[in-house]
């Protein structure tokens with residue numbers, strides 16, 4: 001392990017382990033049936049799966065449902081009542097759940113901009129917390145979450161469920177034992193079709209939504225909702241979401257970092273990309289989509305002796321010319337979401353939540369790992385054991401992996417207006433030493449864009465800023481203005497404290 005935050009984070013873990021010895025489960029106020037009381041926060045999409053997981057664990061009982069959309073909360077409560085017998089209390093303000101003695105643990109699947117504050121408030125109130133990925137909306141929120149977990153002696157699990165997957169655990173162990181020789185490079189892929197979210201405009205907010213609470217730590221926007229679909233599509237607006245690099249990305253950046261045995265932040269970051277192709281798709285040069293995150297992005301992370309590359313493609317990925325990747329993913333068309341590890345003796349490919357392949361140097365399959373896991377049950381068990389080391393995805397892992405996405409996006413945002421022709425991007429990449437073949441990755445990306453009708457003769461691709469990062473101080477050293485993106489301006493009373501103030 002490099003030194004990152006071993007002092008700052010893990011040295012506090014031993015102190016925290018002592019604190020964790022104090023049981024949270026079983027305090028006064030717990031109901032007579034001895035079950036662990038759960039509040040699920042944010043239940044429209046992914047929150048529904050949180051509910052299913054707690055319903056099938058006979059140690060837990062869902063007692064409170066929190067959603068700022070009253071219709072969503074009531075729909076879930078109706079459903080839970082049928083399955084559980086007991087109807088949970090629907091509330092719109094999460095602080096009511098945190099004040100409730102019948103609640104022992106919370107799990108949250110709100111939009112990203114709420115993750116850290118939800119976790120910190122919950123842990124300050126003495127609850128254990130399961131927080132969806134990315135665990136934070138910006139880097140400093142992640143550091144604050146770790147500090148809160150250690151200070152209040154609370155379990156904090158991140159929703160990177162691959163950490164509990166049998167197949168991936170075994171594949172990582174296989175690599176660590178030298179199964180594919182020396183491994184220095186991992187490529188995360190999010191080749192996942194994302195259609196335009198519609199034209200930017202002034203759209204009505206559903207009458208059942210409390211928009212002030214929905215916005216929370218983010219400023220209230222005017223117009224209030226600029227996307228046609230209120231729920232879910234916030235993922236592609238940076239005020240709330242983190243694009244697909246920060247949406248699907250944290251699963252794969254986590255596996256990549258875990259597999260390479262990296263326990264720190266990268267020291268140099270460079271990205272390029274754009275929100276491209278929707279004009280071609282709509283045959284309208286002036287079309288402005290409501291999203292403002294990149295749908296096409298290549299992010300390169302230099303860790304000195306190791307390297308992670310993450311590729312995001314939101315346009316059609318059918319009929320792709322990526323010969324090597326097509327072989328390793330065993331498909332030429334359709335989405336490709338996963339990680340490729342490049343070893344001196346072969347490859348390991350993770351292509352689903354419960355499946356990994358091992359290839360020799362000639363790209364012949366030599367081994368497979370299969371099997372999923374029980375990520376929520378792992379969390380509940382750790383809440384019972386009070387041992388942070390029992391968590392499959394402790395918050396510190398979630399922070400390091402989410403930060404990969406955030407740092408890549410910051411490089412992109414900092415260079416967004418720097419639109420260049422392909423030859424200029426190519427020249428800049430030559431100056432950026434990396435363990436990947438930067439030029440080959442660029443050319444594959446350009447081929448993909450051409451196939452999607454993007455005019456690649458123009459100055460169309462943004463070259464991100466080359467950022468140098470101090471992993472200990474969590475600050476950029478060569479671009480002070482980029483440090484502003486490591487946090488955000490908060491709106492009272494939804495202010496996420498920094499690590500020293502949790």
Ligand SMILES: NC(=O)c1ccc[n+]([C@@H]2O[C@H](COP(=O)([O-])OP(=O)(O)OC[C@H]3O[C@@H](n4cnc5c(N)ncnc54)[C@H](O)[C@@H]3O)[C@@H](O)[C@H]2O)c1
Nearest residue numbers: 042043044045046067068069109110132133159214231232
């Ligand atoms: N681990 C996984 O595989 C996985 C899969 C999908 C989504 N996710 C994560 O789950 C989260 C939610 O994504 P989604 O697609 O379900 O979004 P969504 O927009 O469909 O649902 C979010 C819900 O949160 C509610 N909400 C917003 N602010 C709230 C607040 N302050 N208090 C209570 N409720 C609030 C909204 O009203 C909505 O019902 C995201 O962070 C996403 O990254 C994880």
